[in-house]
Amino acid sequence: GQSLEQPSEVTAVEGAIVQINCTYQTSGxxxxxxxxxxxxxxxxxxxxxxxxxxxxxxxxxxxxxxxxSYGYLLLQELQMKDSASYFCAVxxxxxxxxxxxFGKGTKLSVKP
Amino acid sequence: EPEVTxxxxxxxxxxxxxxxxxxxxxxxxxxxxxYRQILGQKVEFLVSFYNNEISEKSEIFxxxxxxxxxxxxxxxxxxxxTKLEDSAMYFCASSERGxxxxxxxxxxxxxxxx
Numbered sequence: 558g559q560s561l562e563q564p565s566e567v568t569a570v571e572g573a574i575v576q577i578n579c580t581y582q583t584s585g586x587x588x589x590x591x592x593x594x595x596x597x598x599x600x601x602x603x604x605x606x607x608x609x610x611x612x613x614x615x616x617x618x619x620x621x622x623x624x625x626s627y628g629y630l631l632l633q634e635l636q637m638k639d640s641a642s643y644f645c646a647v648x649x650x651x652x653x654x655x656x657x658x659f660g661k662g663t664k665l666s667v668k669p
Numbered sequence: 670e671p672e673v674t675x676x677x678x679x680x681x682x683x684x685x686x687x688x689x690x691x692x693x694x695x696x697x698x699x700x701x702x703x704y705r706q707i708l709g710q711k712v713e714f715l716v717s718f719y720n721n722e723i724s725e726k727s728e729i730f731x732x733x734x735x736x737x738x739x740x741x742x743x744x745x746x747x748x749x750x751t752k753l754e755d756s757a758m759y760f761c762a763s764s765e766r767g768x769x770x771x772x773x774x775x776x777x778x779x780x781x782x783x
Contacts (some may be wrong), residue, residue: 599774
């Protein structure tokens with residue numbers, strides 16, 4: 558079977574740093590994506606790792622270790638608007654097809 | 670900025686009825702997808718579509734479902750005979766060639782089956 562595990566909820570304060578972990582077990586793996594979804598909204602792409610290491614995009618960074626089947630999303634300088642659900646998603650095909658298999662999501666609550 | 674659009678935003682239907690959900694993907698994208706999300710749960714892949722044919726489909730996408738690209742802009746999902754458990758938010762998404770990990774999602778259609 559295919560599974561992605563991530564914490565269901567995380568709470569942090571404004572200005573803090575939070576890390577959301579994701580472990581995966583899938584048949585075929587090309588990369589790990591992260592999506593943000595505000596309540597009532599659509600998923601929005603944040604970041605993608607195909608190779609081991611850290612990818613940085615502004616306040617957000619994502620890390621991948623293929624050997625450990627593990628990745629994380631790091632959010633720095635948290636703002637209230639970062640309160641949302643964050644999903645890791647595996648691409649188990651190469652760039653030519655690429656349906657995404659999503660984790661169950663981590664609900665991040667940012668407190669003042 | 671180009672975006673994926675979906676209509677209607679909310680559809681209420683009776684069990685056993687057929688529904689068609691419509692999507693207009695981003696114009697230069699070549700890959701199209703349908704996902705669904707039951708309230709409070711994860712996003713689930715239904716089907717991917719490329720070059721006018723289904724690329725892949727999940728176990729959820731059974732014979733009750735079909736997709737079509739009737740013209741150069743629209744992409745539709747049809748559910749032939751809706752069941753109560755089909756109630757969910759349905760998202761259409763599209764992506765560029767070679768960047769299928771970066772999918773652009775529409776705002777969704779909330780389907781309620783009564």
